[in-house]
Amino acid sequence: MPVVALLVADGVPGHQLTAPATVLDAAAAGPGPAAYELRICAIAPAVTTAGPVPLGITATHGLDGLADAATVVVAGQDGVPGDPPPEVAAAVRAAAARGAGIAAVGTGAFTLAATGLLDGRRATTEWCHIPELARRHPRVTVDPGGTPVTDGPFLTASGVLGGLDLFLRLVEYDHGPSAAARTARQLIAPVYAHAGAxxxxxxxxxxxxxxxxxxxxxxxxxxxxxxxxxxxxxxxxxxxxxxxxxxxxxxxxxxxxxxxxxxxxxxxxxxxxxxxxxxxxxxxxxxxxxxxxxxxxxxxxxxxxxxxxxxxxxxxxxxx
Structure with a gap:
């Protein structure tokens, strides 16, 4: 079962915690299930989400949770984060060096870019922060297209609805377009099935x-x-x-x-x-x-x- 390690810090938007669980749970249901193990990883055991109603959560793993993950996803933070602590950057680089897929949701792209792993590559982030990402990391080609961007083993996305687009892309890469389409239908169809929209x-x-x-x-x-x-x-x-x-x-x-x-x-x-x-x-x-x-x-x-x-x-x- 592939392991997805979601790397979080204080100020993580709450929907970036619920979106991966929602998508990966839907992927595991139905015919031809695509099962995952989702780990919430952080430096400290306790993390507080962003407002307007901050919530305290307990991380299931420390940075050691990245060591054998098939994919490491760097979550965003409220506003533009500063450079990550050295141990965080080192853990992400080590995961990339052993061949793990590396992804970033929303402003998590700033954290990922600060590791140097995106130098010479394309990436994206939240639309309102695209100019700032380009200014702070001129070696990164910032894509304003609004859709997930893949460059080699790196996947970045704007963070729409907590990163639904990114995690659906992850399911597509790992299990194929049909699994991703089935997962998307499971997530979206109940909302609009009777609306005729x-x-x-x-x-x-x-x-x-x-x-x-x-x-x-x-x-x-x-x-x-x-x-x-x-x-x-x-x-x-x-x-x-x-x-x-x-x-x-x-x-x-x-x-x-x-x-x-x-x-x-x-x-x-x-x-x-x-x-x-x-x-x-x-x-x-x-x-x-x-x-x-x-x-x-x-x-x-x-x-x-x-x-x-x-x-x-x-x-x-x-x-x-």
Whole structure:
């Protein structure tokens, strides 16, 4: 049974403790169960969660709980954490050195980046902290896309709903897409089974409380389409002025700057996989012409599309 070690500290958001248990419990249920052992690990036995109602919890393991874990997940903290204690950084590095998968939820990416393990790699964090992660760790390529980012054995995610997206991705890596899809249905279907709600309707309902997450996901799914500013604002259910302000607050970019970077990143992935000609990839990622695509790609990546072709994306098997 794979061991998942969740590394926590004072100020951990409570939902980052409940989300992994919820996802992994759902994964273990039903046909073709995908069972896990979940360990809560911390330096001190007692940890206090973030507000508004701080709760005291008891960690099941110390740092020794990371020693044989298949995956180590670094939880976030309230606000941006400082550098981790030396013994925490050493334990995470040791887990990575022996081949464990290493993940970070939300601001846990700051802790992971402070170990140096993300240098030269892509990573993400909560949208409102993306500019700060890039400033504090310039050797990390910070991805503002809003979806989990995998680079080699490292997986980072924004921490949506306590990291549900990250733990579903973990189930997918370990047990395959069908197990992840079954787990997701088990978690989500009971909520909407009788509501008759479409994905777009759900997005509209939660847009007011989930920040830009639904719109960021919608953009990622529609990069091939023309996406003028007024259409993005309409999806987000806000004025263009408010959209510009919210995007800058949460991503550090204007909506169109963000969209351009998302298109270039998707094109980079397709090029690395060798999926089509430059002209085809330009069309699939919403660029009006191959010439414009080449110009933007070189400006944002510092290299030409041809230099990336066939280089291969980072391995998806984190335990290889």
């Amino acid at each position: 479409t994905r777009a309707e759900i997005d509209r309902e939660i847009a007011g409380t989930a920040g830009l997450e639904p719109t960021l996901r919608w953009l990622a799914e529609n990069l091939h389409r023309p996406l003028p500013l007024d259409s993005i604002a309409a999806h987000a259910r806000m004025s263009v002025r408010s959209l510009n302000r919210r995007f800058h607050e949460q991503t550090g970019f204007t909506p169109l700057q963000y969209l351009l970077r998302a298109r270039v990143e998707r094109a980079r992935e397709l090029l690395a996989d060798g999926e089509g000609t430059v002209e085809e990839i330009a069309a699939r990622t919403g660029f009006g012409s191959a010439a414009g695509f080449r110009r933007h790609f070189r400006r944002l990546t510092g290299t030409a599309p041809a230099a990336v072709r066939g280089t291969g994306r980072p391995a998806q098997d984190r335990h290889a």
